[in-house]
Amino acid sequence: MKKNTILLFFVLASFSPFAQNKETKNADKLVKSYQYIEAVQEYLNLVENGNTDPYVNKQLGDCYYTMRNTLESEMWYAKAIQSQQDAETYYRYAQMLKSNGKYVESNTQMKIFSALVQDDLKAKQFNKNLNYLSDLNAIKKQFEVNEISVNSERSDFGAVLYGDVLYFASARNESNKIYGWNNEPFLDIYQSSYSANGTYSEPIPVDELNSRFHEGPVTLTKNGNVVYFSSESFNDKLFENDKTHKLKFGQVNLYKATKENGKWSNITPLPFNSKSYSTGNPSIDKEGKMLYFVSNMPGSIGGTDIWKVAVNSDETFGAPENLGNKINTVGDENFPFITDDYRLYFSSNGLTGFGGLDVFSVDLNKNLEPNNLGKPINTEKDDFAFTFNTDKNIGYVSSNRSGKDHIYSASPICNAEILVVVKNAKTATFLANSKVVISDSTNIILETQISNVNGEVVFNVECQKPYTIEVFKDGYVTKSFPVTEISEGKGIVDALIDQIELIVTETEIILNPIYFDYNKSNITKKGATELDKLVYVMAQNDQLKINVKAHTDSRGTEEFNLDLSERRANAAVAYIVSKGISVDKITGEGFGESEFKVDCQENCTEAEHALNRRSEFMIVK
DSSP: OOOEEEEEOSOOOOOOOOOOOTTTHHHHHHHHTTOHHHHHHHHHHHHHTTOOOHHHHHHHHHHHHHHTOHHHHHHHHHHHTTSOOOHHHHHHHHHHHHHTTOHHHHHHHHHHHHHHOTTOHHHHHHHHOTTHHHHHHTSOOOEEEEEOTTOOSSOEEEEEEETTEEEEEEOOOTTSOEETTTTEEOOEEEEEEBOTTSOBOOOEEOTTTOOSSOOOOEEEOTTSOEEEEEEEGGGGTOOEEETTTTEEEEEEEEEEEEEETTEEEEEEEOTTOOSSSOEEEEEEOTTSOEEEEEEOOTTOSSSBEEEEEEBOTTSOBOOOEEOOTTTOOSSBEEEEEEOTTOEEEEEESSSSOSSSSEEEEEETTTTOOOEEOOTTTOOSSOEEEEEEETTTTEEEEEEOTTSSOEEEEEEEOOEEEEEEEEEETTTOOBOTTOEEEEEOTTOOEEEEEEOOTTSEEEEEEETTOOEEEEEEOTTBOOEEEEEOOOOSEEEEEEEEEOBOOOEEOSSEEEOSOOOOOTTOOSOOHHHHHHHHHHHHHHHHOTTOOEEEEEOOOSOSOHHHHHHHHHHHHHHHHHHHHHTTOOGGGEEEEEOTTSSOSSOOTTOOOHHHHHHHSOEEEEEOO
């Protein structure tokens, strides 16, 4: 019988004890060999031949779960649970539903799981916050995410930028051996040149680091002369034999290489590698003195944990240390990345997230809980391997949100604050309890707040974007304040609004004069302020109907002035209607020079001409 070589890449899937029978024997054997693609086909053949055993359905759900095919896994688990299943099956089914965005259905299955194993830590965490989704959705957006051009039709992930070179792991080498776990070629390390304009060169393999086994991802020291990377323990003949099934079980291990004459050489395994557990996905700090990595070595809290180990000046290593239960959970933590200021980014499916793996961050200088990075870094799918280059101000995240592991750029969003201070325009007194609304450039309302005793509200916004602030206060004219693009920090808007001061008689609403420029019919800024007062009064009384009477001075011909006054009346009506007053509540009429306010004949001063260029607002009803 042909001997099979198996790599336990990342973390082993735990299948239920095999309920083997004559029909499932071949498929079960393939599962035990981690040949999931072939195992799925064997189980599907049984189904096509009429096998409806819930065990087969569950095995198909488990295979697809391990292969991260969430849609197929969900479908087969749904069939499996029509018969009583073990608690882990309900948990996995819940995770697949969650990864497919079906949060309500997922919570239903998690409740079944929790009832079966009440003392399980995963059950306790779920019951601690049943409304987790609203909390996650409320996280402020921190990055813009876009797929980058280096991706292939195969899996690509684990991108990290050093200088102008992007390193990542890829399964694109079709000449490599096919991995039975996912039917893709074995992983190699690739690199691509990054340009200042945001483009990437065609990726090329890093041949010195690649072998016939899996390689990647990598981490480099600050000077670029030392690289740590993941590969397989088979490179050092570290494996365990399963003589019964004629299998060799290997692990993910860590390796170090140094650069000489522009080439990587002196590849050596790290001393804490083992054939019994994995060590992989490294990240070195800026001093090159502390290496963070992932492992399931003894002392781990969950499936895989994040560990650290000191790198001594004599190139020896200290004893690995677990980062503890504030970071590590009973689930899987993976893909650590340490920044220059000792902020740790990592992925977890044990902390509360949208689904699958989510990216979290924690400041290692403080004793705080990790924070979920929110959308769009995280989705209901697997989101992992977040890295960040502070010099270029660009990060990268890997995700299977498109159905395949791909690399996305993560550009930080520039955040700023807009402090709005609402005041009476005449007295400069602060106006509390004013409604303040902020809208974006497309007039979509982003947020509404009520001003405090100091007339203040604060809006958190993105830099370099225009906004509009609108202020509403009873007894005051509603007013808009455009906000030009602001830089990072805080912008201040002095929102000075006018108190409504007008006289209402039985026949007329008397505003301050609505003056027009000579020979013009457009509404001036001062005119708009007065018309806004009328808008307010009409909005408060839906029975009120107004007729606008527009007049001109004596200059120009009677025919011209009549036409000009008609245009001025229509302009006032159009403005009022634009503010939300129904068109059937307002009419307009031009009177030209037929009704002077000051009959000064040919001897009018400029002030007297201005008085004659007026509008009047007559109460019709």
